[in-house]
Amino acid sequence: MKQVKALVFDxxxxxxxxxxxxxxxxxxxxxxxxxxxxxxxxxxxxxxxLYQPGMEECRSGRRPYTRLDVLHRESLxxxxxxxxxxxxxxxxxxxxxxxxxRLDPWPDVVLGLTRLGRKYFLGTLSNxxxxxxxxMAKRAGLxxxxxxxxxxxxxxxxxxxxxxRTAEILAMKPGEVCLVAAHNGDLRAAHAAGLATxxxxxxxxxxxxxxxxLAAEGPWDMVAESFVDLAxxxxxx
Amino acid sequence: MKQVKALVFDxxxxxxxxxxxxxxxxxxxxxxxxxxxxxxxxxxxxxxxLYQPGMEECRSGRRPYTRLDVLHRESLxxxxxxxxxxxxxxxxxxxxxxxxxRLDPWPDVVLGLTRLGRKYFLGTLSNxxxxxxxxMAKRAGLxxxxxxxxxxxxxxxxxxxxxxRTAEILAMKPGEVCLVAAHNGDLRAAHAAGLATxxxxxxxxxxxxxxxxLAAEGPWDMVAESFVDLAxxxxxx
Numbered sequence: 001m002k003q004v005k006a007l008v009f010d011x012x013x014x015x016x017x018x019x020x021x022x023x024x025x026x027x028x029x030x031x032x033x034x035x036x037x038x039x040x041x042x043x044x045x046x047x048x049x050l051y052q053p054g055m056e057e058c059r060s061g062r063r064p065y066t067r068l069d070v071l072h073r074e075s076l077x078x079x080x081x082x083x084x085x086x087x088x089x090x091x092x093x094x095x096x097x098x099x100x101x102r103l104d105p106w107p108d109v110v111l112g113l114t115r116l117g118r119k120y121f122l123g124t125l126s127n128x129x130x131x132x133x134x135x136m137a138k139r140a141g142l143x144x145x146x147x148x149x150x151x152x153x154x155x156x157x158x159x160x161x162x163x164x165r166t167a168e169i170l171a172m173k174p175g176e177v178c179l180v181a182a183h184n185g186d187l188r189a190a191h192a193a194g195l196a197t198x199x200x201x202x203x204x205x206x207x208x209x210x211x212x213x214l215a216a217e218g219p220w221d222m223v224a225e226s227f228v229d230l231a232x233x234x235x236x237x
Numbered sequence: 238m239k240q241v242k243a244l245v246f247d248x249x250x251x252x253x254x255x256x257x258x259x260x261x262x263x264x265x266x267x268x269x270x271x272x273x274x275x276x277x278x279x280x281x282x283x284x285x286x287l288y289q290p291g292m293e294e295c296r297s298g299r300r301p302y303t304r305l306d307v308l309h310r311e312s313l314x315x316x317x318x319x320x321x322x323x324x325x326x327x328x329x330x331x332x333x334x335x336x337x338x339r340l341d342p343w344p345d346v347v348l349g350l351t352r353l354g355r356k357y358f359l360g361t362l363s364n365x366x367x368x369x370x371x372x373m374a375k376r377a378g379l380x381x382x383x384x385x386x387x388x389x390x391x392x393x394x395x396x397x398x399x400x401x402r403t404a405e406i407l408a409m410k411p412g413e414v415c416l417v418a419a420h421n422g423d424l425r426a427a428h429a430a431g432l433a434t435x436x437x438x439x440x441x442x443x444x445x446x447x448x449x450x451l452a453a454e455g456p457w458d459m460v461a462e463s464f465v466d467l468a469x470x471x472x473x474x
Contacts, residue, residue: 121371146371169366171306
């Protein structure tokens with residue numbers, strides 16, 4: 001970690017609790033459309049389940065880079081149709097689609113990032129688009145120095161370009177950049193691209209019965225319990 | 238201005254005093270290379286004079302988009318050669334080239350942006366690249382919500398794409414975005430692209446004898462004396 005100058009963060013799951021936040025928004029949305037018998041957490045999981053297939057269309061080259069807000073909107077409409085929710089206006093749908101802009105961070109995040117930012121350049125390396133990430137940061141007070149990731153690099157993780165072009169934009173060598181993530185698969189791809197890696201477990205990202213990503217599963221440079229623990233371990237005061 | 242949701246800022250000249258900052262760095266650099274008889278302000282002006290020709294190579298299509306740090310480095314080497322400054326190491330040159338990352342804001346900027354950020358999304362719309370803008374912001378405490386401009390849009394102002402793609406990344410209509418700039422030419426191009434416009438004069442950007450951009454020269458939506466005055470006029474508390 002000694003050569004690391006920038007920490008770049010996975011966001012959905014690592015920084016913010018997307019499942020609780022999206023379920024909260026479904027719970028507010030459903031009653032007006034007769035959906036009070038539906039489980040908002042199940043709908044959040046169903047929406048998220050269409051995340052990787054949507055990006056895969058772009059990764060495979062079958063579709064040009066399309067920002068996540070657009071992919072989210074398409075998958076939201078599928079989830080609503082599958083649950084017979086009809087009659088939502090364009091404004092309703094747009095508001096619900098922006099649930100991802102209004103996610104709350106895990107409790108350790110703002111303090112941890114604030115401390116880490118005293119020593120490191122802090123960026124996002126998310127598959128979220130710039131407006132999504134920037135709106136989220138403004139609402140939640142996330143002190144990013146810069147929003148990077150899919151939209152500036154025009155590549156979706158785990159494509160190597162997503163990691164390598166992020167380092168290039170920062171004018172840093174890959175080894176000067178460390179990915180912080182709660183997902184071993186993301187860290188594996190970053191490691192293969194030459195980035196440093198730090199794992200922070202988020203054992204309730206997928207709810208109380210989560211079975212994966214409960215522990216580090218690779219030769220990651222750092223393993224921490226939280227962003228505050230990461231700041232302690234990196235000596236950022 | 239009623240429909241405006243985001244303020245995007247020209248940076249060199251409008252936000253930061255590039256001439257004083259670059260001259261200060263030349264003054265520190267020159268003695269080690271026998272350049273004590275040279276005027277650091279003249280060197281700053283000479284370096285800046287190569288700014289538009291460098292970008293014009295990219296705008297014209299003769300050269301692909303090349304980030305400003307690279308163009309700055311090429312023009313710095315020309316300025317030094319023209320003044321018979323030789324013997325600087327790669328480290329010396331890189332450090333001096335990053336003078337643009339270490340520019341100070343005008344005195345009203347941090348307070349004005351902090352107040353404006355309570356009501357508006359704040360972005361950069363500069364020809365500077367992301368790392369340059371982000372390093373500057375971190376050092377100077379500029380509270381941007383997002384760094385936009387030339388590198389994400391792959392276009393140099395005053396190309397229309399620089400303005401239009403910035404609005405597109407923000408997922409806003411051009412008229413929901415207002416360019417704040419000290420340069421009438423920049424505002425003219427933004428206005429032509431459909432953006433709202435705000436002029437803030439910086440009458441000493443080019444030193445005590447400045448002759449251009451002393452006053453608004455177009456139908457700009459707002460004219461303010463400073464960023465604090467702009468915050469007052471926009472009612473941002």
